[in-house]
Amino acid sequence: MNFAGSGGPASNDSAAVNGSSSSSSSSTSSPSSGAALVHILLDLGPACTSNAATLREALRLVTQKLPNTNSSNSNSNNPSHTNNLQSWKEPAVARLIHFFSAVGTKSTASNNGNVASNDKENALSSAFVGAWINDPDWNKDLSSSGSNSGEWNLEVISQVLSDLTHLHWPLVGRSLDFPEFKIRDGRHLEVLLALYRAGASAAQKQQQPQQQQLPLDVVTVEWSNRLGQLSLLEHLLGRPPSVYSFTVDTEEALDAATVVVDGTLVATNCPNPRGWASSKVLQRLLHLSDDKALHPMVREIFVVGLLSCPEIILCALVRLQLSVARSADQASGGDARALAAANAGAGMPMKGELMRELIPLFFKP
Numbered sequence: 001m002n003f004a005g006s007g008g009p010a011s012n013d014s015a016a017v018n019g020s021s022s023s024s025s026s027s028t029s030s031p032s033s034g035a036a037l038v039h040i041l042l043d044l045g046p047a048c049t050s051n052a053a054t055l056r057e058a059l060r061l062v063t064q065k066l067p068n069t070n071s072s073n074s075n076s077n078n079p080s081h082t083n084n085l086q087s088w089k090e091p092a093v094a095r096l097i098h099f100f101s102a103v104g105t106k107s108t109a110s111n112n113g114n115v116a117s118n119d120k121e122n123a124l125s126s127a128f129v130g131a132w133i134n135d136p137d138w139n140k141d142l143s144s145s146g147s148n149s150g151e152w153n154l155e156v157i158s159q160v161l162s163d164l165t166h167l168h169w170p171l172v173g174r175s176l177d178f179p180e181f182k183i184r185d186g187r188h189l190e191v192l193l194a195l196y197r198a199g200a201s202a203a204q205k206q207q208q209p210q211q212q213q214l215p216l217d218v219v220t221v222e223w224s225n226r227l228g229q230l231s232l233l234e235h236l237l238g239r240p241p242s243v244y245s246f247t248v249d250t251e252e253a254l255d256a257a258t259v260v261v262d263g264t265l266v267a268t269n270c271p272n273p274r275g276w277a278s279s280k281v282l283q284r285l286l287h288l289s290d291d292k293a294l295h296p297m298v299r300e301i302f303v304v305g306l307l308s309c310p311e312i313i314l315c316a317l318v319r320l321q322l323s324v325a326r327s328a329d330q331a332s333g334g335d336a337r338a339l340a341a342a343n344a345g346a347g348m349p350m351k352g353e354l355m356r357e358l359i360p361l362f363f364k365p
Contacts, residue, residue, distance in 0.1 A: 035180075037092070038099055040065055046103075049153040055160045056085065063087055085163050093164060093199070094175035101192035102184065104152035154191060161195055162202035169200035173218035181228035189235040190243055216247045220280040222287070230288050234301050237275045246274040246281070253277070255315040270308035277312050279320050286347025298350065306357055314358045317351065 040062050041048070048058035088096075173196065183189050193214060201212045219236065223229035236244050248256065256277035259270055275281055289298040305313050328340040 036066055037062060037095055041099060042103075046150040046152045049156045050150075051153075052156050052159045055156055056163075059085065059088070059160070085160075086166055088164060088167075090167055090169075090171040091175040091178070093161075093167060094172050095178065097161070097172070097192060097195045097199075098176065098181055100152060100154070100157050101188055101195055104154045104157065105184075105187045105191050154195070158195060158198035161199040164199050165203045165205075167199065167203060169196070169203050170215050170218060172196065172199070173214045174221075176218075176232075177223045177225050177228070179225055179228075181225050181232075183228075183231040183235045186235050186239055189232070189239060193244060213244065216278070216280060220278075220284045226288055226291060226294060229284070230294055230297060230301075233281065233285065233288075234297075237272055237281070237301065237305070240271045241274065244272070244275075246272065246278050248274050248278055251319060252279065252316070255312050255319070258311050258315070259309055270305070270312070273309055273312055276305050276309050277316055279316065279323060282313075282316050282320055283343060283346065286350055287342075289347045289350035295350070299353065302350070302354060306354070310358055310361055313354065314362060317354060317358075 041058070044058050044061070047054070049055050183192070196214050197212050204212060219229075219232060236246075252274065256273040259273050270276065285298055285301065288294050302313070324340070324344045328337075328344055
């Protein structure tokens with residue numbers, strides 16, 4: 001598995017996403033159960049990922065310790081790794097991917113020989129996990145005893161995730177909407193997407209076609225953990241298409257192409273133009289901006305976009321406004337009209353701020 005990332009073009013998977021978060025109402029959706037899952041894996045330490053057989057045995061142990069984490073009728077004493085892994089459900093696997101991508105980023109950082117950078121990465125990972133389980137000193141005893149030495153083996157984790165072909169992977173993505181979810185930095189995102197892709201691509205070979213990358217509809221539907229969703233959007237926009245390829249329609253692709261000539265970005269440092277051209281991404285950011293606590297963070301994300309690709313944002317805003325107005329005119333039924341009204345009114349203060357910055361750039365008095 002290449003953890004440098006390789007997100008190819010993807011198709012929409014709205015139906016799968018709209019199977020929605022109701023399936024994530026298992027015990028792994030609760031903060032206490034999620035913390036218990038993390039504690040067990042931390043107790044086992046990186047050594048549990050030394051090889052695939054060891055990790056499968058570790059997951060069997062987790063099933064024993066947290067029998068309600070997965071299916072109620074699973075036989076956790078069955079030594080067969082296939083039967084054991086078949087008991088894992090989408091919400092639990094979403095937590096696994098998030099956990100391993102958080103603690104596992106330090107394992108690849110060591111290859112660059114930069115000790116200071118590596119120490120910083122380890123400190124970030126430790127702080128992240130400590131905040132998740134509400135214990136900033138979680139690794140002190142492990143470090144002193146040496147039981148937490150070594151590195152989490154992402155290749156092994158990827159291999160074991162590829163065994164989970166029974167899962168509906170878009171639902172795994174949807175199940176990332178749990179309270180502790182947050183993307184720490186770009187490297188954390190790359191590893192999370194790579195681990196997701198390892199499982200989804202294996203499932204694709206044995207089941208009906210599924211997207212190998214995290215579906216855009218998963219990213220842009222309404223989340224309960226809005227801060228976590230915003231962190232995901234921020235870092236997706238900051239990574240190149242080789243890491244995540246945004247699904248866009250013909251008009252959006254044309255807008256994104258305004259900064260690309262012969263496949264090369266021209267006069268811009270925008271890493272992922274298609275992300276800024278996506279109406280779904282723009283609409284979700286506008287909705288999130290209406291949250292007073294998130295408004296400053298959304299503004300900072302837009303500032304990055306305004307500095308790198310203002311023409312794309314202008315085109316996207318105009319196109320979104322026309323689309324929302326068209327949807328409102330065509331809406332029939334109470335729910336459809338309510339949704340159209342909500343989209344039309346989303347992010348009005350943020351839209352005003354953006355237009356005040358954009359109009360002087362492109363329209364001289």
